[in-house]
Amino acid sequence: MATGQSARATRTVVIAGIPDGLVQDELMADILTIHFQKSRNNGGDVEEVTYPTRNKGVAYITFEDQGVVENVLKKDQHLLQDRRLPRHYPLTVSRCCDNVFPSVTSTLDMAVFKDLCVLEELLEEMKKQSPALSFGPLQPNGHVAVQGSFPELRVLREFLLLKAESLSEKDKGEGDKPHQRVQEHGDVTESRNSVQDAPREKQVVVLDTDIYHYMRHFLPKTFQAEDVVISGVSNGDITTVCIESSGTRAGAEHSLRVKKRIENCSVKLQKILWRERICFENHGRGEKLRYRRLCERLKPQYPEVLTIPYDTHIDIVGISSDVFGFAEEVRNHCR
Known part of the structure; x- marks a missing residue:
């Protein structure tokens, strides 16, 4: 089949x-x-x-x-x-x-910048920086929805991280940098290996959330390294991965190698992965359980497919032909 x-x-x-x-x-x-x-x-x-x-x-x-x-x-x-x-x-x-994730939507929390700049002006700067993206209105809580291709969203996120760095240099009185405070929000997963308490060198990689989950599930060694702390913070369709090492020169070089490894793996997966979404019609507990059990039964036929369950849907991630077949079988069984 x-x-x-x-x-x-x-x-x-x-x-x-x-x-x-x-x-x-x-x-x-x-x-x-x-x-x-x-x-x-x-x-x-x-x-x-x-x-x-x-x-x-x-x-x-x-x-x-x-x-x-x-x-x-x-x-x-x-x-x-x-x-x-x-x-x-x-x-x-x-x-x-x-084809990989042709369009994603991310909600950016700009409230962390409110004490450092005028948010409306920053939003206009973001629009000029990324004209291919679609921006929603700036909400009172500082949130703004952004939609477009994942590569464009990744460029925007990296621009904001650099902006946070430059603004924090002008505001030495604050303890945490804006991008550090951003990472306090969302689901955090962390991998620690014999890290000493010392000043740390930080590297940041921005990934598609589904690619991040796929890497952690099927390629866990990508996020494993000695004397390094690797944490991932998910914000909608984008996950920010922070790589910390001790403040030594060797530690800094090590964290750069880990960053490059994650980036290279992400680029390869960008070219071959596909995502489908199976939505629950009634959102009932029984229906959700039925869908999840069916996905579990299909996994042996599709060993390289990752299913990510949510409250209202299940995301299916993998090679396009596998995802295509997996989703078709789920829909056929549940009709």
Whole structure:
């Protein structure tokens, strides 16, 4: 069964850039079917269109023939055209296995900066720094929702950490630096190995939360090192990993090597991992238990898939073909 689902994934492409909310979802699925069946678009017979998905503007197209996938990918540009749409819309078409977390949302807590700068001005600076991201309004508690690709969010988070460092230099009277106080919020996991009480050298890595969990579950040695404290603080879709070592030169070099190792591992996983979300319909205790037991039964068939249970859903993380098959089996069993 798993092999069959994996083969199906090779006949599937992921479509991004679909205009959201212009027509009903069923009609948009029909428009996509028509587009990818036309020979002028290098298309062919479509077996199934999965739309909408949990990612806004993203659809899965499964063809009857795997060869059509190669032809569709060869086309320089796909323009979605239909008389029921106000204009033409460029689409991004890629293999199912090439896509990783196309869009994430993170809630940033900017309250830690309120004594050091004007938050409204900082928000404008963030918008200029990351024009590809979508920013929500600044809330009274200092929170702001930010949506976009994970690489863009990672760049923004690193910019804020550097900003915190520079502002803290101007405010020597404060004991903790802003980015240290930020890390007091969220779920913290920590790995300690024979660390002496001494001034510590800090390195920071920003990871996608699901990639972080995947690394800790399947690649735990990535976060294990002598004389180093490695802690992860999750804030929505982003996890900040802090690497601390003693203040010696050797310790500083060691923490840099650990940081590089984590970064390299994250980059590799970015290229091969996919995430699907199975939402609970009724949110009842019995339904949640049923879904979780089913996931446990499927794990031997998909040993490299990680399931992360939450109160309202289960996230499935792994190689795209495995995730595709795992999610399909869960949905089929629970219909």
